[in-house]
Amino acid sequence: MTHEKLTMAQALNRALRDAMAEDPTVLMFGEDVGPLGGVFRITDGLTAEFGEERCFDTPLAESGIVGLAVGMAMNGMRPVVEMQFDAFAYPAFEQVVSHVAKLRNRTRGAVTVPMVIRVPYAGGIGGVEHHCDSSESYYAHTPGLHVLAPANAADAYGLLREAIASPDPVVFLEPKKLYWSKEEVDLAAPVPGIGRAAVVREGTDATLIAYGPSVPTALEAAEVAAQDGRSLQVVDVRSIVPFDDATVCDAVRSTGRAVVVAEAVGFASVSSEIVARVTERCFHSLAAPIRRVTGFDIPFPPPKLEHFQLPGVDRILDAVDDLQWEDS
Amino acid sequence: MTRDPEALLPSAEPVMLIDPSGVPTGLAEVPDDDTMLAAYGALVAARRLNDQAYALVRQGRLAVYPSSHGQEACQVAAAQVLGADDWLFPTYRDTVAAVTRGVDPVEVLVLLKGDWHSGYDPYRTKVGPQATPLATQLLHAVGVGYAAKLRGEPTVVMALCGDGATSEGDFHEALNFAAVFGVPVVFFVQNNEYAISVPLARQSVAPSLAHKGVGYGVPGERVDGNDVAALLAVLGGAVAKARAGEGPQLVEAHTYRMQAHTNADDATRYRQDDEVAAWVERDPLMRAEAYLRGRGVLGDDQVTAYAAEADRVAAHVREGLNRDVEPNPDDLFDFVYARRTPQLEEQAALVADELSREDAS
Ligand SMILES: Cc1ncc(C[n+]2csc(CCOP(=O)(O)OP(=O)(O)O)c2C)c(N)n1
Numbered sequence: 016m017t018h019e020k021l022t023m024a025q026a027l028n029r030a031l032r033d034a035m036a037e038d039p040t041v042l043m044f045g046e047d048v049g050p051l052g053g054v055f056r057i058t059d060g061l062t063a064e065f066g067e068e069r070c071f072d073t074p075l076a077e078s079g080i081v082g083l084a085v086g087m088a089m090n091g092m093r094p095v096v097e098m099q100f101d102a103f104a105y106p107a108f109e110q111v112v113s114h115v116a117k118l119r120n121r122t123r124g125a126v127t128v129p130m131v132i133r134v135p136y137a138g139g140i141g142g143v144e145h146h147c148d149s150s151e152s153y154y155a156h157t158p159g160l161h162v163l164a165p166a167n168a169a170d171a172y173g174l175l176r177e178a179i180a181s182p183d184p185v186v187f188l189e190p191k192k193l194y195w196s197k198e199e200v201d202l203a204a205p206v207p208g209i210g211r212a213a214v215v216r217e218g219t220d221a222t223l224i225a226y227g228p229s230v231p232t233a234l235e236a237a238e239v240a241a242q243d244g245r246s247l248q249v250v251d252v253r254s255i256v257p258f259d260d261a262t263v264c265d266a267v268r269s270t271g272r273a274v275v276v277a278e279a280v281g282f283a284s285v286s287s288e289i290v291a292r293v294t295e296r297c298f299h300s301l302a303a304p305i306r307r308v309t310g311f312d313i314p315f316p317p318p319k320l321e322h323f324q325l326p327g328v329d330r331i332l333d334a335v336d337d338l339q340w341e342d343s
Numbered sequence: 344m345t346r347d348p349e350a351l352l353p354s355a356e357p358v359m360l361i362d363p364s365g366v367p368t369g370l371a372e373v374p375d376d377d378t379m380l381a382a383y384g385a386l387v388a389a390r391r392l393n394d395q396a397y398a399l400v401r402q403g404r405l406a407v408y409p410s411s412h413g414q415e416a417c418q419v420a421a422a423q424v425l426g427a428d429d430w431l432f433p434t435y436r437d438t439v440a441a442v443t444r445g446v447d448p449v450e451v452l453v454l455l456k457g458d459w460h461s462g463y464d465p466y467r468t469k470v471g472p473q474a475t476p477l478a479t480q481l482l483h484a485v486g487v488g489y490a491a492k493l494r495g496e497p498t499v500v501m502a503l504c505g506d507g508a509t510s511e512g513d514f515h516e517a518l519n520f521a522a523v524f525g526v527p528v529v530f531f532v533q534n535n536e537y538a539i540s541v542p543l544a545r546q547s548v549a550p551s552l553a554h555k556g557v558g559y560g561v562p563g564e565r566v567d568g569n570d571v572a573a574l575l576a577v578l579g580g581a582v583a584k585a586r587a588g589e590g591p592q593l594v595e596a597h598t599y600r601m602q603a604h605t606n607a608d609d610a611t612r613y614r615q616d617d618e619v620a621a622w623v624e625r626d627p628l629m630r631a632e633a634y635l636r637g638r639g640v641l642g643d644d645q646v647t648a649y650a651a652e653a654d655r656v657a658a659h660v661r662e663g664l665n666r667d668v669e670p671n672p673d674d675l676f677d678f679v680y681a682r683r684t685p686q687l688e689e690q691a692a693l694v695a696d697e698l699s700r701e702d703a704s
Pocket residue numbers: 436475476477504505506507508509535537538539600604
């Protein structure tokens with residue numbers, strides 16, 4: 016397989032196409048995902064290629080979409096559903112928490128619901144209210160769900176294929192602002208699977224831990240830091256649940272300092288969980304308390320103010336500067 | 344499928360084939376004697392099971408029991424009109440429906456006994472796990488039916504809920520999805536007049552709950568929920584229509600919750616005794632018995648025989664619930680995902696360590 020230049024949106028589309036071609040039980044449904052191809056065009060061409068029974072529009076009702084998927088998954092299908100935007104997935108929350116996440120548990124494994132809930136998520140695209148939420152903590156707090164957030168096209172393809180093949184339900188968070196970033200991808204090359212983080216930039220002075228939309232920002236910060244003579248390692252969490260303690264902790268131990276970067280509100284969040292986990296496991300390797308650069312504890316601001324909310328290179332580098340270098 | 348609103352409307356009065364004294368109304372033919380006798384046998388067993396479960400709560404063997412006492416005809420008919428390849432989606436109140444369909448009552452009561460959240464394999468009898476979050480299971484029923492329809496299987500799904508649950512969003516989403524996709528689901532609402540303490544008038548001022556189908560293009564029908572003959576006819580007809588490709592059907596049974604919501608509830612705080620007393624004479628079991636005795640196909644001997652069979656089931660339930668199952672802490676971690684995550688391995692090890700230290704001390 017040769018390398019191709021693909022956007023993340025195209026990579027996701029290819030993952031769906033390939034999965035549907037391989038397995039007739041894989042279905043795609045949601046709002047506007049049929050002939051339109053989804054508002055982000057992730058399902059472009061699927062109805063034409065596989066027919067209306069495999070990729071279809073539903074009535075506008077998110078609980079209905081997820082509840083339908085639960086029943087179809089109970090009865091031999093592997094549904095992939097699209098929530099049109101992060102904040103519009105909330106009507107489905109009861110189905111997600113009480114059924115998608117719990118059916119295996121409730122029935123001692125007799126009923127499983129292999130399904131993928133795709134959620135275009137997070138900010139950075141100048142979206143108006145209700146279109147920019149980072150909702151990962153809600154899902155990560157719910158046992159029974161896998162929660163994935165790719166940060167590049169190769170992972171988008173590889174992780175979505177894995178998510179569809181997984182025997183467990185997956186909430187698949189697609190960073191909207193990365194949909195259109197183009198990359199060289201070899202779709203045939205395997206990527207680390209569910210439950211695996213990846214060191215995406217080597218460095219020796221401190222570790223930036225990020226996922227989804229914050230990974231490119233962290234990489235940019237590392238690049239700038241390198242010009243200033245500071246070597247920052249970057250870990251892409253990729254799989255929020257299950258969380259790869261081993262890779263993340265090994266990375267932090269190797270540098271002794273860490274900053275967690277995430278767009279979501281910081282309070283009671285995935286970022287606070289990462290700090291807690293790493294501190295519990297790596298305390299004696301740490302030269303400084305772990306810092307966080309996250310969204311403020313506010314509703315996502317309007318487009319003209321969103322740059323204040325998004326973790327940026329400067330804020331990340333300021334946090335790195337605060338890692339008590341004077342003591343070392 | 345029809346879009347003619349008239350054709351979607353339920354009958355003016357709930358369909359009744361046998362009146363409360365056991366006399367046929369003549370509205371339509373009563374199902375044949377064998378069918379009625381089978382229903383009667385199930386009703387006797389159902390009443391006995393409800394009574395037994397209630398007693399087990401008082402003895403502390405069950406945490407709680409939402410009884411279907413008074414609603415047994417609905418429970419029995421919902422299960423008996425289904426074929427082997429059909430599905431039933433029950434709620435917490437529908438223990439008897441699941442048992443009538445063939446699930447071991449001891450397995451159904453595992454939930455309320457507290458050993459686990461569900462005690463039966465839903466695929467063995469095609470009975471979904473009993474759902475507590477109101478109306479959520481109706482969407483699963485639509486999904487199961489739609490998957491079957493896409494594969495060309497003739498499956499019909501019977502989806503149960505209460506009157507209160509018709510106010511939940513999922514009720515409406517389920518009817519609408521089923522209608523839009525033409526899924527063979529029979530939505531069966533047991534209107535027992537109450538949602539815990541809240542009377543029907545606080546749920547809806549629609550002419551009837553069956554009328555709610557009109558808004559979705561789903562035909563509605565109302566039936567006397569204490570007349571097992573009418574229930575068999577109406578639900579059986581709905582299943583047949585769904586199977587014939589006429590799309591989802593909505594049936595509302597008018598019945599009454601004779602006991603409190605559960606044993607933990609005090610119904611005297613919100614309803615009068617004389618209201619309850621008025622329903623005693625409409626008892627579904629007595630009605631079926633009076634009818635069958637009137638037909639001359641049921642005598643004292645058979646009544647005794649059915650009661651003995653019901654006692655046998657009750658004894659099985661007592662025996663099953665009095666058996667203590669040693670809880671296995673590994674169960675806590677084994678069914679969260681297909682495989683334990685590293686974090687769950689750590690947490691399971693923690694529990695194992697606690698236990699080993701307990702054993703040592
Ligand atoms: C979503 C949700 N909200 C509230 C409850 C608590 N609850 C359990 S049963 C019940 C009443 C339901 O009434 P109805 O649908 O008429 O069924 P019935 O109990 O009468 O059979 C309520 C409020 C619940 N189980 N699920």
